[in-house]
Amino acid sequence: MNEAIKLGISSCLLGNPVRYDGGHKLDHFIKETLGRYVQFVPVCPEVECGLPVPRESMRLVGDVQNPRLVTTRSGIDHTERMQQWVRQRLDLLADEDLCGFIFKKDSPSSGMWRVKVYNSGGMPSKTGSGLFAAAFSKRFPRIPVEEEGRLHDPKLRENFIENIFALRRWRASLASGKRQGNLVAFHTREKLLLMAHSPNHYRQLGKLVAEGKAKPVDALYDGYEGLFLEALSLKTTPAKNVNVLQHLLGYFKKQLDAAEKQEMLEIISRYRQGHVPLIVPITLINHYVRKYDQSYLAGQTYLNPHPIDLQLRNHT
Structure with missing residues (x-):
């Protein structure tokens, strides 16, 4: 867990000038804030498959389930070139131990959702996925993926980053050996986090x-890995977090006085009413964990699932 989390990313999001027009799409939060905790593995499908910078723009055309990658003005079909590169690149990425991937939205190669696919009449429908992004998710269905545009949503940002840290913890547990005792210990630590995402999956x-x-x-x-990652892919809600917070409070029924319990x-x-962010009750619970030396709760991932300065629990 001391090693940085490896995160695949569309190269332009790091400020690299690889887009068709010679520009980039630098995302400051991703590079400068999240970048303190991850090691990026940048990928640009167009450049890596041999296309120049600058280059003619491209788009997806034809069948949504099996689109072609075609230049916008001249109509040159680069589908086979891209698909051949994708197969080779995915083989290399399989050895990278990636815990997630951030894709460039709307890209005909790297857009994950709602990418335009043009029909024979030239009319677009926002129902496709970029060739590389679709192939990545098919090859690595358990690796969390997101688009940089959606990461501007605080709840989606929190969920994605929580997922990449969770996958890193799971892989660290795997590295310690596949033993029943190790699995029990891991499940114990993740109990409250799982409850916050999906009580049903926790059961x-x-x-x-x-x-x-x-x-x-x-x-x-x-089987555990599949269910664990499926649970974490479901977003937390105030109602589920309140349930966990009340569960946490129950551990202090003998220590807290009436005024502290009321507070x-x-x-x-x-928090339930949306007046304060989750970090407020979490901070107070962590205070009581330290004050009363609650060793069981100190080991609960839920209380510290990711670095606090990412401020992922500061939204209401």
């Missing part, structure tokens, strides 16, 4: 771990 995972000795270890770990309940209520 399924608990059942899987409890019955783990009856399963081949590889099948057990593969905590009032803060939780303010």
Whole structure:
């Protein structure tokens, strides 16, 4: 866990001048803030498959499920060139230990969702995916992906970054060995985080771990990984967070006096109503964890799932 998280990214988002017009699409949050905690693996499909900078712009045409990549003005078809490069690049990325990928929105190669695909009459429908982005998700379905435009939404940003840190923790657990005890320890640490994302998945995972000795270890770990990442892909909500906060408060029923309990309940209520961000009750809970030496809660990922200066829990 001391090594930086590896994150694939569309190269232009780091300020590299690789776009068709010789420009870039530098995203300051991604490069300068998130970049303090990740190691970027930049990818530019067009340049890496041999196209120049600058170059004629391209678009997707034809069948949404199997579109062609064609230059906008001259109509040159670069589909085969791109697909051949994609196969080779994905093989290389398989060795990179990526925990996520940030794609450039709207790109005919790297857009993940709602990319324009033009029909035979020249009319676009925003229903496609870029050739590289689609192939990446098909090859690596368990690696979290996002587009830089959607990361401007605080809730989507929080969920994506929480996911890449979660995948890094899971892989660190795998590196320590596939043993029942290790899986139980991991599941214990992630309990409250799972509850905040999906109580149903938390129950399924608990059942899987409890019955783990009856399963081949590889099948057990593969099943857990799939359900774990599926759970974390579901966004938290104020209602689910309130449930977890009340659960946390229950651990201090013997330590807190009446005034402290009332203060905590009032803060939780303010969070539920949208008056304060999640970081406010979390900060107070962390204070009580330290004050009363609550070792079990100190190990709960939910209280510190990512670096605090990313300010992912500061939105209301």
